[in-house]
Amino acid sequence: MTRHRIFTTSFASVYPHYAAKAEKKGRTRAEVDEIICWLTGYGPEQLAARLDDQTDFETFFAEAPRMNPARFLIKGTVCGVRVEEIGDPLMREIRYLDRLIDELAKGKRMEKILRDG
Structure with a gap:
């Protein structure tokens, strides 16, 4: 998937994968x-x-009410990065x-x- 396609993919299309992985x-x-x-x-x-309006990833994060400042404490790798x-x-x-x-x-x-904590 190219960089552009990832960002324009709807968040709703990926959300079930997040839920399935957890469940x-x-x-x-x-x-x-x-x-x-x-x-x-x-x-x-x-x-x-x-989720209902099929918001793309770029808009989902750009319009987030308040990105949590503690997110910078998240460390580790995803897909080897x-x-x-x-x-x-x-x-x-x-x-x-x-x-x-x-x-x-x-x-x-x-x-x-x-x-x-």
Whole structure:
């Protein structure tokens, strides 16, 4: 997938993959939603509206109410690339979310995932 296609892909088309990854490991869709809301500042109703209106990734992150400042504490790799070293700001935000979903699927406690201690 080219850089342009990733950004113009609807968030709603990828969301079921996030949920399935978590649910396959015994976690819940509610936890996935909590992570997304923590990262972006969307409330549950706003998130549902973004999913319904097929918002693309670029718009989803650009219009996020408040990107969580603690997201810079997210470290590690996604697809062999360290998230903290990704230069493109939008791709870094996408990979932050990928990393958080990976942590959820690996059984990490929500307090740790949400960088609450």
